[in-house]
Amino acid sequence: MDRGDVMAILEVKNLKTYFDINNTLYPAVDDISFSLEKGETLAIIGESGSGKSVTALSIMGLVNEPGKIIQGEIIFESKDLLQLKERELQNIRGNKISMIYQDPMMTLNPFNKVGDQIEEALLIHKKADKKTSKKAAIGLIKAVGISEAENRYSHFPNQFSGGMRQRLMIAMAIACNPQILIADEPTTALDVTIQSEILELIKDLKHKNNMSIILNTHDLGVVAEMADSVIVMYCGKIMEKSSIKNIFDNPLNPYTISLMNCIPRIDDRKKKLKSIEGYVPHPTDYGIGCRFFDRCDKVMEICKLEMPELIEKNPDHFVRCFLYT
Amino acid sequence: MRKNKEVFKGLQRLIIPQIVMLIFILILVVVLTGIPQNFNISSYNGVTTSNMTFGEVKASILNNFKILFNGEAFSTMIQGETAWELLIRTSKKSMTILLFGTLLSLLIGIPKGILDSRKSNTSGTVKLLQSLIPLSLPDVFTIGLMQFLAMYLYTNSIKIFGIGLLPFMGDETIYHSIYPIMAISILPAAYISRITAQTIEEGFSKPYILAARGKGCSRRDIIINHLFKSILFNILSGFTMIIGIIFSSLIIIERLFSFRGLGFYLLYFYTTDLIDPYEAGVGFTLFIVSLAIVYYSILVIVNVLKDTVIPMKENG
Numbered sequence: 001m002d003r004g005d006v007m008a009i010l011e012v013k014n015l016k017t018y019f020d021i022n023n024t025l026y027p028a029v030d031d032i033s034f035s036l037e038k039g040e041t042l043a044i045i046g047e048s049g050s051g052k053s054v055t056a057l058s059i060m061g062l063v064n065e066p067g068k069i070i071q072g073e074i075i076f077e078s079k080d081l082l083q084l085k086e087r088e089l090q091n092i093r094g095n096k097i098s099m100i101y102q103d104p105m106m107t108l109n110p111f112n113k114v115g116d117q118i119e120e121a122l123l124i125h126k127k128a129d130k131k132t133s134k135k136a137a138i139g140l141i142k143a144v145g146i147s148e149a150e151n152r153y154s155h156f157p158n159q160f161s162g163g164m165r166q167r168l169m170i171a172m173a174i175a176c177n178p179q180i181l182i183a184d185e186p187t188t189a190l191d192v193t194i195q196s197e198i199l200e201l202i203k204d205l206k207h208k209n210n211m212s213i214i215l216n217t218h219d220l221g222v223v224a225e226m227a228d229s230v231i232v233m234y235c236g237k238i239m240e241k242s243s244i245k246n247i248f249d250n251p252l253n254p255y256t257i258s259l260m261n262c263i264p265r266i267d268d269r270k271k272k273l274k275s276i277e278g279y280v281p282h283p284t285d286y287g288i289g290c291r292f293f294d295r296c297d298k299v300m301e302i303c304k305l306e307m308p309e310l311i312e313k314n315p316d317h318f319v320r321c322f323l324y325t
Numbered sequence: 326m327r328k329n330k331e332v333f334k335g336l337q338r339l340i341i342p343q344i345v346m347l348i349f350i351l352i353l354v355v356v357l358t359g360i361p362q363n364f365n366i367s368s369y370n371g372v373t374t375s376n377m378t379f380g381e382v383k384a385s386i387l388n389n390f391k392i393l394f395n396g397e398a399f400s401t402m403i404q405g406e407t408a409w410e411l412l413i414r415t416s417k418k419s420m421t422i423l424l425f426g427t428l429l430s431l432l433i434g435i436p437k438g439i440l441d442s443r444k445s446n447t448s449g450t451v452k453l454l455q456s457l458i459p460l461s462l463p464d465v466f467t468i469g470l471m472q473f474l475a476m477y478l479y480t481n482s483i484k485i486f487g488i489g490l491l492p493f494m495g496d497e498t499i500y501h502s503i504y505p506i507m508a509i510s511i512l513p514a515a516y517i518s519r520i521t522a523q524t525i526e527e528g529f530s531k532p533y534i535l536a537a538r539g540k541g542c543s544r545r546d547i548i549i550n551h552l553f554k555s556i557l558f559n560i561l562s563g564f565t566m567i568i569g570i571i572f573s574s575l576i577i578i579e580r581l582f583s584f585r586g587l588g589f590y591l592l593y594f595y596t597t598d599l600i601d602p603y604e605a606g607v608g609f610t611l612f613i614v615s616l617a618i619v620y621y622s623i624l625v626i627v628n629v630l631k632d633t634v635i636p637m638k639e640n641g
Contacts, residue, residue, distance in 0.1 A: 062538055064530075087543075094540035101539075106532035111554045120550065121540045172540060 008035035008075075009212050010059070010097075010180055015072035017051075017058045019283065020065075026283035028054040028067060030236035036180065041206065041213040043227035043244075045220065045259070049280040051236040052216040053102070056182045059214070060099055061089045076180075095125040098173035099182040100202075103189045104165035108157040114168050115141070115153035121175040140171040144201060163194035170201060177209050184216045199226060220263050224248065232256045235281060235291035238310055242317040252319040254296045290322070298323060332633070339629055347621040351614055358610040359389030362602050389610055401607045403600060408611050411590070416615065419586030421502055422578070423571060426509035430567075434514040435556065438521020439548060442529075452522070459515040464574050465581075471508040472581050496584045505582045509574050513567045517560055524559045528552040561631035568623055572616065587612055 017029040029051040036042050044052045057063045059074055061081060074081040076097065081089065098121075101107040109117055118140055119133035128136065134153070141149035144167040157165055166186060173181060183202060187195040199222060206213055215226055223230060223244070230247040232240040232255060240253040251257045258276045278295040290296070293303040302322050310320040360382055366375045392398040399409040406414075441452045459467055475493035477483075484490055488500065495501050525548060528534055537551050548556075560567075576588035583589070594600065594609040 060539055062535060064535075090541045090543055092541075093538065094542075099536075099539045101532065101536055103532060107536040109533040109537065109551050112551065116550075120537070120542065120546075124541050124546065169536070172536070175540075 007038065009038045010036040010214075011073070011075040012055075012059065013073040013075070015055070015058055015069065015074065017054050017063055017067055017069050019067050021284075025070065027236045027286065028283060029058060031071075032231075032233070032236075032238050034231055034238070034241060036212050036214060038179075038212055039206075039210055040228045041215055041226050042229050042231065043215045043217060043223040044231045044233055045217055045223055046233035047218055047276075047280050049235070049282075050233040052218075052233060053184050054236075055233070056099060056184045056214065056216055059182060060093055060097065061086075062093075062099075091125070094121040094173075094178070095176045096178055097180045097182065098176070098178040099184060100166070100169050100173050100186045102185040104162055104169050105189065107169060108165055110157050112156075113154050114157060114160070115155075118168065118172050118175060121172065125176045136175070137171075140175055141168070143174075143205075144168065144171045145197075162190055163197065166190060166194070166198050167201065170198070170205070174205055174209060174211075178211060180212045180214065181206070182214045182216070185218070186215075187217075187219070187222065195222075202226070220259060232259070235286060236283070237291060237307075237320065238318070239292065239321075240317075240319045241310075242314075246314070246317045250314075250317075252313055252317065252324060253321050254298045254323070255292045258295075258297075290320075335633065336629060339632060340625055343621060343625045343628070347617065350617055350621075354613055354617055355389050355393060355610060356386050358606065358613060359386035361385045362606060389606075392607060393610065393614070398607045398611050401604055403604050403608050408604075408608055411608070412587075412611060412615060415586045415590055415612075416619075418496060418502070418584065419575060419579070419588060420619075422505050422509055422584070422586065423575060425502070425506045426571060427513065427567075429506060430510035430513035430517055430571075431560075433510065434517025435521050435560075437514065437518040438523075438556075439525065441518060441522040442525035443544075456515045456519040456522075459511055460519070464512055464570070465577050467511055468508045468574060468577050468581055471504065471511065475504045494583045496582075496586070501582075501584065505578045505584050508578050508582070509571060512570045512574060516563065516567055516570065520559050520563050521556050524556045525552055528555055558631060561627050564627040564631075565624060568620060568627070572620055587616055591616070 011033075012035070013033050015029055015032050016027065018025040018027050032051075032055065034042070044055060046052055054063065054067065057067075058069055059081070061084075063069060069082055072082065076092070081092070084092075108114065115134065115137050119128075119130075119137040122128045122133040122136055123130075126133075138149045138153050141152055146152055146164055146167055152160075157168070160168065166189075170186075181202070186202065187198050190198060202213070203226065205211070213226070215222070217223060227244045229243050230241065231238055232247070232253060234255050240247065240251065240256045247256065248260070251260050255276075261274045262276065264273055276295055281291065281294075287293075287304070289302075289304040289306055290308055293299045296303065300322055306322075308320050308322045308325060310318050311324060313319045313324045361377065364375070364377050364382060366373060368374075392401075399407065399412075401408045403411055441455070472493060475491065478485060479490055479493045482490060486503075491503055492498070492501050493504055528551070529547075534547055534551060537547050542550065575586070576591060578584065579586045579589035580592050591609065591612050594605040594612065597605065600608070
């Protein structure tokens with residue numbers, strides 16, 4: 001996708017989401033900016049704790065205490081979502097921006113029929129009557145590939161497998177034909193055999209409904225298959241962002257390179273899979289320097305003392321590393 | 326057909342233990358109330374003696390069983406009416422208080438719990454105290470305070486609810502039951518409010534509530550569509566405690582407000598000299614057995630409702 005041709009449907013500017021623990025603020029998302037174009041699939045990748053989910057929840061306005069957004073703008077339809085009242089945000093959630101969550105086993109209400117849960121968004125946003133919304137819900141169940149939809153409408157979540165529940169979550173998310181779908185690790189909790197089915201389903205629906213997608217994942221295979229552009233996050237900071245081609249063909253940040261090296265290759269006969277040494281630091285342990293320095297194989301003295309800026313190294317290819325300043 | 330059989334089996338599993346327990350308790354009650362009221366054991370210089378022989382006590386207990394089973398207890402005359410007539414008359418009064426008191430406690434407790442769960446952390450202590458103070462005070466004190474308020478309003482001719490002066494004692498008219506109903510609902514309402522608030526607070530941390538918020542549900546939508554079943558389930562689960570509170574309060578309330586229901590007569594039979602001890606004993610046995618049956622019936626209904634009507638099988 002040529003990013004110059006289309007207008008951004010969503011713009012995130014200098015977003016800071018911090019966690020307030022005992023009156024001390026710890027950054028979960030630290031001054032990130034990006035934009036999402038219409039019809040684009042933007043993948044946000046990074047290890048657990050990199051801030052992907054908090055970014056998604058910040059866009060949805062669903063950050064729970066002790067988390068709070070302390071700075072930034074999230075522009076959607078010329079409005080800053082962070083300035084909207086809760087009531088106005090409710091009109092956008094599930095209607096214009098929807099979200100698919102990580103764990104389908106936990107995100108469907110076990111006490112309500114799945115049909116009721118799918119049609120809920122229609123009843124709220126489209127003011128549909130019960131009969132129309134039921135018909136639409138059955139249509140959605142069919143659309144996500146679940147057979148005997150009329151019968152399944154009245155079933156409870158415990159009567160479905162994990163993959164089917166994720167399909168139902170997708171049905172819930174697309175009920176109002178949203179402009180943006182945020183998929184927060186939609187395949188992480190699923191069996192490998194189900195993962196590709198779910199990704200195919202999301203892809204199909206994206207094309208049918210002309211949606212934009214923000215896809216959070218730590219699976220680079222998923223990124224390669226789905227994304228148009230990529231943001232690499234680490235400890236709440238954007239380390240690199242560019243098109244899918246640039247990221248895979250010419251990764252610049254040592255963290256991105258390390259992630260790429262972790263992908264198992266069919267032609268690589270080494271017995272041991274590669275991994276990045278060390279652990280993602282806890283937000284309470286972030287220092288003043290680059291947050292990746294203690295795991296980086298190209299670390300320099302300056303990395304421990306200062307946080308590098310995110311610079312545009314090549315056209316539409318941004319990187320945060322002292323190697324390029 | 327098979328499903329019906331399973332439901333029936335499930336109900337049997339729920340009800341039969343309760344019935345066995347009820348029978349055991351009833352036997353215990355009849356044995357205890359069968360012991361003559363003037364039975365006494367004394368100890369002097371290390372020697373323990375009783376004023377009745379074991380045979381006499383045993384005969385009295387067996388007689389208690391006999392009069393209950395052959396129906397003689399029901400036709401025993403107590404102050405000009407049969408024990409059965411007295412039981413029916415007083416039961417109606419007590420049931421009015423129990424039923425409306427429970428309804429009022431639900432009507433107050435659930436909205437109060439919903440409001441409590443809204444408060445921020447800074448007022449959390451106040452919120453907790455509002456429920457914990459009534460629960461930690463002795464019930465006789467809370468009910469006494471209610472009666473003082475009733476007396477104050479009456480003696481100062483302060484009219485409430487737009488229905489004029491409300492009597493603070495007695496049971497002649499429907500208005501006499503208003504204060505007892507209010508008094509009996511205080512503790513259960515505090516308990517229900519606590520359960521409701523806790524369920525909502527816990528509920529809002531559940532991933533499916535986050536997903537519901539993501540669909541655009543308002544707080545009201547979430548409470549009604551996603552949490553109400555959990556609230557009802559938890560209230561029903563706590564009903565064993567609530568029924569206990571209500572029944573123990575009933576005796577105190579009827580005594581303090583001179584409201585002549587089952588609870589009033591239970592104490593009356595035990596303490597009065599105006600009724601023949603045999604008649605008082607029969608009345609006491611009959612009334613306490615009736616209360617036990619009512620108590621257990623409510624408990625069984627609540628448990629059946631909890632486990633069958635509200636589907637709460639999580640991910641099973």
